[in-house]
Structures are given as structure tokens and as C-alpha cells.
Amino acid sequence: MEVRLEGLTKKFTDVVAVDNVSVVFPSGKLTGLLGPSGCGKSTTLFLLAGLYNPTEGKIFFGDEEVTEIPPEKRGIGLVFQNYALYPHMSVEKNIMFPLENMKMPKAEAKQIAYEMAKLVQIEELLDRKPKQLSGGQQQRVAIARALAKKPRVLLLDEPLSNLDARLRLQTREEIKRIQRETGITTIFVTHDQEEAMSISDQIIVMEKGIINQVDLPQKLYNDPINLFVAKFLGNPPINVVEAEIVNKVLVVNNKKTIKVDLPNQKVKLGFRPEDVRIDPNGPLEANIYMVEMVGRDTSILCTINNEKIRGIIDSEIEVNVGDNIKFDLRKQRFYLFEYNTGARLR
Amino acid sequence: MRENYKLWYYLRKSLVYFLLIFAAVLVFIPFYWMILTALKSDYAVELVPPEMFTWDLHFKNFIDAYKSTRFDLYFRNTLFVAFCSTTGTVITTVLASFAFARLEFKGRDTIFMLLLATMMIPGEMLIITNFVTIKNWQLDDTFAALILPFMTSVFYIFFLRQTFKQIPNELYLAAKVDGTSDFKYLLKIMVPIAKPTILTIIILSAIGSWNAYVWPNLVTSLSNESVKLISNGLRSSAFVDDLGRVKYNWQMAGSTIVTIPILIVFLTLKKYIIRGVSRSGIKG
Amino acid sequence: MFENKHNWKGYLYLAPALILILIFIIYPLFNTFLTSFKENYQFMTGEYDGFSIQHYMDVFKSSKFKVAFKNTMILTIISVPVSIVIALLISVGLNSIKRLQGFLQTIFFLPYVTNVIAIGLVFQFMFNHNYGIINTVIGWFGIGPVHWMDAYASYGEAMAVIIIYSIWSSLPFKIMVFLSGLQTIDKQYYQAAQIDATPKWRVFLRITVPLLSPMIMYITITSFMGAFKTYEHVLSLFGDGGTAGDPGNLKTMVWYIYEALDSSKKGSVAVASASAVVLFIVIMIFTAIQMYINKKRVHY
Incomplete structure (x- = not known):
């Protein structure tokens, strides 16, 4: 089931949470809605669920417009951030609850509850109450409950934010596996770029209610559309340095560096820490003020004309605090952004 | 569709x-x-x-009804009793709650549990002996009889202790380091922080005095106007005309006079009352 | 905790409250129990002729007590469940709306602080056979006029007035507790239920009621306790006689206690004590039964 938004807008009393969003969530894929808190991603999810009514715009599930259809008629499964498991019901009762609403016979509902529990690998916990489960187990129950009624679309609101770091890794693989096995169109909201990158088939980056970029995870990382996307993806984050183009040469800190085929203007230069490569003949220059040894890599923190940058280099190379280094960028990988708007210059 | x-x-x-x-x-x-x-x-x-x-x-009915009774006296009596028992309640509960919440002494938790248990006991069990006590002390028909038993409350102690307990202990330890005495700490730190709860206690206690009927009826005689409270006064007021027939408009005016002040208090201080009531249960 | 070597200090702070509690709560508790066994007890002198269970026998044999017990039971068994259900529905309704919520809430809370005696007079007049609003309104639908509480009123009519007055004055407290309970229930449970297409009645029975069950249990127990102690409502409606019409002795168990206490007869304080102990035990039994029933059903 393909899900499509057309010009979707949601205004609350004084803020526009979602601003004229049009996008397609491909059928049978896992799409991540990524953005910082307050960017409108959860609002978008709740609009999809029907818990909020849009101010303007349309929502389609396949060819059917569902904009005005109440949530219970949309055929969606929603996993809440805190799971919203009914605390007074056992795991089995929780999973069966939506089925009983559909007036399904008890035996059949029980059977499905068991299958779902098996899918998320909690079949031995059916008699427990939510309180007796760990966070990760509760998460699985919530997914099982959402899937039990065979929804057309599965929505997950910050599914991993309440789990500790170790469980998060494990659970996100689990979500990916369940999505693959069921083939259900899945949309999940997250503020964690790493989480989105690791499991999504497609990522939508939102900022201030507006979609910035819709792309494959790796594409977003390698080919960001603007400074915001570039900054938001990647850890450690991208380095940004002020620069100027003079006569088709990029001038950084009053030094001519790289040739670029663009008109004269002030720009922002972005490059990823892992692309920094120390090279005595390199075009760029920086001063090291701190060196961090992190396992097999060395992280150097430098300044270029008072702007802080980070580079990740091979730990074989010996560097010291106070050194002036020259460096190059691997595969000439760097990005130029318009100075004021942050739009990518190509 | x-x-x-x-x-x-x-x-x-x-x-x-x-x-x-x-x-x-x-x-x-x-x-x-x-x-x-x-x-x-x-x-x-x-x-x-x-x-x-x-x-x-x-509107003249209100004036006539008011004048046909000794409402002015009942009001004064009620306000006096409400003031004394509320003041007493605040002092005793603040001190006791502080002891239960912050001080260490032998038997503290045992005593507290015992007090909590007494909340289960219906007041009717106690009223009989209290009635005898007041008679024996020859306090019947005095204000003391109306005030003394209501100068403290286990529920309010429990309620205020909860609030006191929420105040971080570090404040107490910091005050100790600065050489602040317990009493000064209670007065300058705890009481101001717990002001909303204390206000709730004041309001509920005052409303209790205003609506008191059974106990005053027991320990004061019907003919003694000088210690009569408003509810008892209202009940014993006849509101009849010269022929001895009930004047319902006067009677309702009397009821209104008794009801309105407390409704005004309720409407202005609603949030404090609801806070106290829904936190736990006391029926006024 | 800060080390305090002075035990006496705690007791010093406790003293004012503790002395009053000892005199007016702890001592009476034991003394009332003891007094209930004293024969020919004279409270002014404290004299008595030994202990027996005679007063309990008298209470149980007394036809007045039987009537009072019956009245109290009827009143309790009708007014408690009815008022709980009404309060629950009103609370859920109030919790589901936005506009007018504060205003309606204030109206529903109004009876809480009112003076039982004053409003008793109002109810008396509302149910007045000739001049009352109740007979006027039901008259529009061709019903009545009903005697309610005048000299010709039946027992049922008079009891109905007491029950209506009790429910009216007990609603606010219940609504306040339920509403504050409802407000602590996470909204997401309702959103989850909505997405799962749960019918409203099922949401109420399967989610709201179970999640509210601690409050419901608390209210049930306190309401039973309160209803068993009904006294002022009847007094304010029917006056010192406590009767209406022909068969209408409407006195309650607490009334029976005060009547015994008020009489100048020798040993009557002991009879009052015995009946208070009986009331206490009845309340305890009911509370224990409810706790037992609820133990399995209440979700914490």
C-alpha cells in the first residue's frame, strides 16, 4: 500500500507544524521520518494516523483518500513512543484487544495473538503483564499488537527512544526483520540519524515543518541537498568553514586552495571528518589544538581561522598539539553551500 | 461516506x-x-x-429574615470558633507534620502508623466519650467545647507531612550547616514552601466549622444563644409570621444567607479545595 | 538522615497535636468500647455496677434499632451504587469535553461545600406538596402530585427524598476524585484504542474502569462508610421527630446513637456506646467484604 501526502499542512494555534508537505511513502518499504525535535515529524505521523486533522491537504492510502476518515477506519497500526500497552491486561489480552474489536471469534484471535507473538519472538511471555517486561519486550508487544489486525500501514513513533543503547541496536534490526517478513508499508519517526540510516529503505529529512530531502540513506549522506541535511547526518558531524570563491578558486583563510567552477561569491565549505587526509602538499591548512585517540583512529581537533574542525586520520600518523598541518580531502569530496540560504552549490 | x-x-x-x-x-x-x-x-x-x-x-426578604433571627450573633460566634479552631489546627499540624517528616526520634513511625489507623474509626465512636469528657470538665455551653476537639486533625497531619516530605532534604542539611535551628528552618523554609497545602488546610478547616452542626448541638443547649453557631441557629430559627405559619421566603432567605458566603469562598479558592479533596478523602 | 540525639525534641513538636489526639481520639476509642459494657453507668459520677453484655442485648432486641438498621441499609444500598455510577458517567463526560468543561465542573462541585442544614431546608421546600418545584415539574408530565414528605407521605416517598438529597450532596466529592483519576490516565491508551477501532462502550468498560479501579474502590469504601453514618440529612429534612406521614420512622443508626446519648435516662450513655460499637462493627464488616471482593479486581 503506497501512502501519499499532497500539500499537507497542519497549523496549531500559533505555529505551522507541517507546512505544505507532499511526499510518497513507497509500498512495502520502511521509510524513516527524520528531523530534530519540533520539526513536525511526529505531527506528520499523527496526521497519517488520523489522530490530528490536517488544516489543508490530502492523504491517500493507495488510491483511496483517507483525509477525513477517522483513525479507526484507516486500517493502520500505530506503535506509540511509550508503547501505550494496557497495564491491566496480559500480553495476550493486549494483542487480542484490537481483534476482539473486530468481533473476531476468541479462538481465532488467540491463534493470531500467538502467531504475532512468535513473529516478534515473545511467545513465552503471553501471560505476563506489561509491568513485568523489559523495555525491549514491551516494544515487541506493542509491535505485535499493532500488526495483529493486519494493518495496511504500520506507523512507529520514536520506536527506540525509550530503550538503552544496547537494546536499541538489537531492536532496530528486529524492526527491520519484522518489516521484511511482513512486507508491510512502514513509516517510523526518529530524531536519531544513525537509527534512520541503519534500517530505512528511504529517509525523509524534515526541518521546521518542511521536507528538505527524500532519498536513500547513503545518498543523503553522500549528496546532501543543503547545509541542514549535511549537518544533520553523520557522526561526528560535518565540518563547515567559511570560504570565498575568487576567480574560480576557493579561498579559505586568505589562502587559495581548490579550483571550482562557480561564480565569485561567499560560500560555506563542508567536508566530512573521515575525508581529511594529511598531506604536506595539501591545499588546506589547520592548527591542531587537541588530539583524541579512539581505538584504531585518531581524531584531531583543529582550527582554521578560529573555526573548529575535526579530522579522523590513521593512528599511524604522528601528530601533536600545536602542529600546523596541511591536508587534502579524499576523492576531492567536499560540498559548497550558498552562504546565506545553505543551499547546495554544484 | x-x-x-x-x-x-x-x-x-x-x-x-x-x-x-x-x-x-x-x-x-x-x-x-x-x-x-x-x-x-x-x-x-x-x-x-x-x-x-x-x-x-x-430583596427586602433577606433583611427581614436576617433581622427575625439572631444571625448577627451566630455569624460572630461561628467566625470566632472557625478562627480559633483553624489557627489551632494549623499550629498543631505544622508542628506535628514537621516532626514526622524531618525529625528523628524513637517510635516516630509507630506513632504515625497508629495515627493513620485512627482515620478508619467512625466519629460516632468518639463523640460519645468526648461528650462525657466535655460534661465532666463542665465545658458544655462554652466556646472551648466547640473549639478544643477541632484543634488538630490526623488527616491534615498526614496531608501536610506528604508535602513536607517532598521538600528536598538537602535544604534541611544546608540549613543545619549554616547553624539554623529546627524551629527557624520550619518557619522560614518549610512553611513558605508548603503554603498552598497549608492554605488548603485553613480553608477546609474553616468550612468544617461553618458547617458544623451535630457536635455543637450536643454540647450546647438550645436556649443558649451566646454560643450558638450558624447551622444550629438556622435550624432553631422559626421564620414564622404572626399566625405561626412558616414563611418559606424568609426560610429560603435564611438558607441563602448561610450558603452564599461559603459558596463565594469555594468559587474563589476552588483550586485549593479540589487539590486537598482529590489528594485524599475528607467529606466536609 | 541527620543525626538527632535529642529524642525529646521530636516529641516536643508532636506534643500539642498528640495531647489533643490522645484526649479526643485515642482515649474515647477505648473508653467508648469499655463503657458499652458498663451496667448502670452514670457518666457524671463515673459510677457503674460491673460489666455485662446487657446493652448489646438491648440494642439488638430494640425495635427502634431494627427500624434504624433497616432504614440505614435501604438508604446505603440504593444511594451508594447509584451515586457512584452517576458520578462516574459525569466524570467521564466532563473529561471528554473541552468547551464548557471548567464551567460545568464548577456547577457539579457546588454542592460540596454547602451547609447540610441550610440545603436540607431547601430540599424540604422543593419537595413541598403544594409549593414545591418537584411536584410542579413532574406535573407537566401528568405525574403526581406526590406527598413526598408531608403528613400523608408513604415510607417509600420519604425515603426517596432522603436518597435524592444524599446523592445530590455526595456527587461532588466522587466527581472530584474520579476526575483527578481520569486526568492521570495516559491519553495514549485512548488513542491506541481508537486506532484499534474500539467501540466507546468497550473503551469505557475495558480501559477506563479498570484503570480507574483504585479510585472506584476508594470511593466505594468511603461512600459506604459515609452512608452508614447518615444523620444530618434526615434531621435537616424531617426535623427532630425524624418521621414523616404514617409509617414513616426514618431514623438512622447514628440517630439511634444520639437519641440514646441525649436521653437523661440512667445508663443511656452506655447504650449509646454499645450501639456505636455495633455501627463500627457493621462498617468494618462491610469494608472487609469490599476489600476482599475488590482485591482480585482492582488494578494498581
């Missing part, structure tokens, strides 16, 4: 509103009937069937 969903939604909402407003009207009827009757003329009040509304409002 989609219009249907909206229609159902609005129908259901309307039904909820209709039922709630209907229930609210039912709840409000006694107040309406009380005030309406209090304002009716002597003639209108005896109409059959009675008028459900009238523009012929006789």
Missing part, C-alpha cells in the same frame, strides 16, 4: 453535552429554587402551582 463520520462525531458530542448540561441543571436546581423563593413575595410563595421564574423580586 466521510460526511457520515463527521455527523456521527457531532451527534455523539452533542449527546454528551446535552446529558452533562441536563445533569448540571438538576444539580443546580436547589440553588435556583432557594434564591428564587427567597426573592418571592409573601403572596407568590404560596401560589399553586408555584412560578418557576419571576421579575417581582423582593
Whole structure:
């Protein structure tokens, strides 16, 4: 089931949470809605669920417009951030609850509850109450409950934010596996770029209610559309340095560096820490003020004309605090952004 | 199709509103009937069937009803009793709650548990002996009889202790380091922080005095006007005309006079009262 | 905790409250129990002729007590469940709306602080055979007029007035507790239920009621306790006689206690004590039964 938004807008009393969003969530894929808190991603999810009514715009599930259809008629499964498991019901009762609403016979509902529990690998916990489960187990129950009624679309609101770091890794693989096995169109909201990158088939980056970029995870990382996307993806984050183009040469800190085929203007230069490569003949220059040894890599923190940058280099190379280094960028990988708007210059 | 969903939604909402407003009207009827009757003329009040509304409002009924009784005296008595028992309650509960919340002494938790257990006991069990005590101390027909038993409350101690316990212990330790005495700490730090809870206690205790009827009725004699409280005064007031027939408009005016002050207190300080009530349970 | 070597200091702070509690709560508790066994007890002198269970026998044999017990039971068994259900529905309704919520809430809370005696007079007049609003309104639908509480009123009519007055004055407290309970229930449970297409009645029975069950249990127990102790409501409606019409002795168990206490007869304080102990035990039994029933059903 393909899900499509057309010009979707949601205004609350004084803020526009979602601003004229049009996008397609491909059928049978896992799409991540990524953005910082307050960017409108959860609002978008709740609009999809029907818990909020849009101010303007349309929502389609396949060819059917569902904009005005109440949530219970949309055929969606929603996993809440805190799971919203009914605390007074056992795991089995929780999973069966939506089925009983559909007036399904008890035996059949029980059977499905068991299958779902098996899918998320909690079949031995059916008699427990939510309180007796760990966070990760509760998460699985919530997914099982959402899937039990065979929804057309599965929505997950910050599914991993309440789990500790170790469980998060494990659970996100689990979500990916369940999505693959069921083939259900899945949309999940997250503020964690790493989480989105690791499991999504497609990522939508939102900022201030507006979609910035819709792309494959790796594409977003390698080919960001603007400074915001570039900054938001990647850890450690991208380095940004002020620069100027003079006569088709990029001038950084009053030094001519790289040739670029663009008109004269002030720009922002972005490059990823892992692309920094120390090279005595390199075009760029920086001063090291701190060196961090992190396992097999060395992280150097430098300044270029008072702007802080980070580079990740091979730990074989010996560097010291106070050194002036020259460096190059691997595969000439760097990005130029318009100075004021942050739009990518190509 | 989609219009249907909206229609159902609005129908259901309307039904909820209709039922709630209907229930609210039912709840409000006694107040309406009380005030309406209090304002009716002597003639209108005896109409059959009675008028459900009238523009012929006789505000003078309030003055007449007030003058036909010793309401001025009852008000003064009630305010005095309310003031004394509330002040006493605040002092005793603040001190005791502080002891339970912050001080360490032998038997503290045992005593606290015992006190909590007494909240289960119906007041009627206690009233009999208290009645005997007051008689034996020859305090019947005195203000002391009306005030003394209400100068403390296990529930308020429990309630205030909860609030005190929420104040971080570091504040206490910091004060200790600065050489602040316990009493000064209680007065300068704990009491100001717990002000909302103390205000709740003051209001509920004062309302309790205002509505007290059974105990005053027991320990004061009907003929003794000098210590009579407002509820008892209202009940013993006749509101009759020269022929001895009940003047319902006066009677309702009397009820209104007793009810209105407390309603005003309630409406202005609603949030404190609701806070106290829904936190735990005391029935006024 | 800060080390405090002075035990006496705690007791010093406790003293004012503790002395009053000892005199007016702890001592009476034991003394009332003891007094209930004293024969020919004279409270002014404290004299008595030994202990026996005679007063309990008298209480149980007394026809007045039997009537009072019956009245109290009827009143309790009708007014408690009815008022709980009404309060629950009103609370859920109030919790589901936005506009007018504060206003309606205030109206529903109004009876809480009112003076039982004053409003008793109002109810008396509302149910007046000739001049009352109740007979007027039901008259529009061709019902009545009903005697309610005048000299010709039946027992049922008079009891109905007491029950209506009790429910009216007990609603606010219940609504306040339920509403504050409802407000602590996470909204997401309702959103989850909505997405799963749960019918409204099922949401109420399967989610709201179970999640509210601690409050419901608390209210049930306190309401039973309160209803068993009904006294002022009847007094304010029917006056010192406590009767209406022909068969209408409407006195309650607490009334029976005060009547015994008030009489100048020798040993009457002991009889009052015995009946208070009986009331206490009845309340305890009911509370224990409810706790037992609820233990399995209440979700914490």
C-alpha cells in the first residue's frame, strides 16, 4: 500500500507544524521520518494516523483518500513512543484487544495473538503483564499488537527512544526483520540519524515543518541537498568553514586552495571528518589544538581561522598539539553551500 | 461516506453535552429554587402551582429574615470558633507534620502508623466519650467545647507531612550547616514552601466549622444563644409570621444567607479545595 | 538522615497535636468500647455496677434499632451504587469535553461545600406538596402530585427524598476524585484504542474502569462508610421527630446513637456506646467484604 501526502499542512494555534508537505511513502518499504525535535515529524505521523486533522491537504492510502476518515477506519497500526500497552491486561489480552474489536471469534484471535507473538519472538511471555517486561519486550508487544489486525500501514513513533543503547541496536534490526517478513508499508519517526540510516529503505529529512530531502540513506549522506541535511547526518558531524570563491578558486583563510567552477561569491565549505587526509602538499591548512585517540583512529581537533574542525586520520600518523598541518580531502569530496540560504552549490 | 463520520462525531458530542448540561441543571436546581423563593413575595410563595421564574423580586426578604433571627450573633460566634479552631489546627499540624517528616526520634513511625489507623474509626465512636469528657470538665455551653476537639486533625497531619516530605532534604542539611535551628528552618523554609497545602488546610478547616452542626448541638443547649453557631441557629430559627405559619421566603432567605458566603469562598479558592479533596478523602 | 540525639525534641513538636489526639481520639476509642459494657453507668459520677453484655442485648432486641438498621441499609444500598455510577458517567463526560468543561465542573462541585442544614431546608421546600418545584415539574408530565414528605407521605416517598438529597450532596466529592483519576490516565491508551477501532462502550468498560479501579474502590469504601453514618440529612429534612406521614420512622443508626446519648435516662450513655460499637462493627464488616471482593479486581 503506497501512502501519499499532497500539500499537507497542519497549523496549531500559533505555529505551522507541517507546512505544505507532499511526499510518497513507497509500498512495502520502511521509510524513516527524520528531523530534530519540533520539526513536525511526529505531527506528520499523527496526521497519517488520523489522530490530528490536517488544516489543508490530502492523504491517500493507495488510491483511496483517507483525509477525513477517522483513525479507526484507516486500517493502520500505530506503535506509540511509550508503547501505550494496557497495564491491566496480559500480553495476550493486549494483542487480542484490537481483534476482539473486530468481533473476531476468541479462538481465532488467540491463534493470531500467538502467531504475532512468535513473529516478534515473545511467545513465552503471553501471560505476563506489561509491568513485568523489559523495555525491549514491551516494544515487541506493542509491535505485535499493532500488526495483529493486519494493518495496511504500520506507523512507529520514536520506536527506540525509550530503550538503552544496547537494546536499541538489537531492536532496530528486529524492526527491520519484522518489516521484511511482513512486507508491510512502514513509516517510523526518529530524531536519531544513525537509527534512520541503519534500517530505512528511504529517509525523509524534515526541518521546521518542511521536507528538505527524500532519498536513500547513503545518498543523503553522500549528496546532501543543503547545509541542514549535511549537518544533520553523520557522526561526528560535518565540518563547515567559511570560504570565498575568487576567480574560480576557493579561498579559505586568505589562502587559495581548490579550483571550482562557480561564480565569485561567499560560500560555506563542508567536508566530512573521515575525508581529511594529511598531506604536506595539501591545499588546506589547520592548527591542531587537541588530539583524541579512539581505538584504531585518531581524531584531531583543529582550527582554521578560529573555526573548529575535526579530522579522523590513521593512528599511524604522528601528530601533536600545536602542529600546523596541511591536508587534502579524499576523492576531492567536499560540498559548497550558498552562504546565506545553505543551499547546495554544484 | 466521510460526511457520515463527521455527523456521527457531532451527534455523539452533542449527546454528551446535552446529558452533562441536563445533569448540571438538576444539580443546580436547589440553588435556583432557594434564591428564587427567597426573592418571592409573601403572596407568590404560596401560589399553586408555584412560578418557576419571576421579575417581582423582593430583596427586602433577606433583611427581614436576617433581622427575625439572631444571625448577627451566630455569624460572630461561628467566625470566632472557625478562627480559633483553624489557627489551632494549623499550629498543631505544622508542628506535628514537621516532626514526622524531618525529625528523628524513637517510635516516630509507630506513632504515625497508629495515627493513620485512627482515620478508619467512625466519629460516632468518639463523640460519645468526648461528650462525657466535655460534661465532666463542665465545658458544655462554652466556646472551648466547640473549639478544643477541632484543634488538630490526623488527616491534615498526614496531608501536610506528604508535602513536607517532598521538600528536598538537602535544604534541611544546608540549613543545619549554616547553624539554623529546627524551629527557624520550619518557619522560614518549610512553611513558605508548603503554603498552598497549608492554605488548603485553613480553608477546609474553616468550612468544617461553618458547617458544623451535630457536635455543637450536643454540647450546647438550645436556649443558649451566646454560643450558638450558624447551622444550629438556622435550624432553631422559626421564620414564622404572626399566625405561626412558616414563611418559606424568609426560610429560603435564611438558607441563602448561610450558603452564599461559603459558596463565594469555594468559587474563589476552588483550586485549593479540589487539590486537598482529590489528594485524599475528607467529606466536609 | 541527620543525626538527632535529642529524642525529646521530636516529641516536643508532636506534643500539642498528640495531647489533643490522645484526649479526643485515642482515649474515647477505648473508653467508648469499655463503657458499652458498663451496667448502670452514670457518666457524671463515673459510677457503674460491673460489666455485662446487657446493652448489646438491648440494642439488638430494640425495635427502634431494627427500624434504624433497616432504614440505614435501604438508604446505603440504593444511594451508594447509584451515586457512584452517576458520578462516574459525569466524570467521564466532563473529561471528554473541552468547551464548557471548567464551567460545568464548577456547577457539579457546588454542592460540596454547602451547609447540610441550610440545603436540607431547601430540599424540604422543593419537595413541598403544594409549593414545591418537584411536584410542579413532574406535573407537566401528568405525574403526581406526590406527598413526598408531608403528613400523608408513604415510607417509600420519604425515603426517596432522603436518597435524592444524599446523592445530590455526595456527587461532588466522587466527581472530584474520579476526575483527578481520569486526568492521570495516559491519553495514549485512548488513542491506541481508537486506532484499534474500539467501540466507546468497550473503551469505557475495558480501559477506563479498570484503570480507574483504585479510585472506584476508594470511593466505594468511603461512600459506604459515609452512608452508614447518615444523620444530618434526615434531621435537616424531617426535623427532630425524624418521621414523616404514617409509617414513616426514618431514623438512622447514628440517630439511634444520639437519641440514646441525649436521653437523661440512667445508663443511656452506655447504650449509646454499645450501639456505636455495633455501627463500627457493621462498617468494618462491610469494608472487609469490599476489600476482599475488590482485591482480585482492582488494578494498581
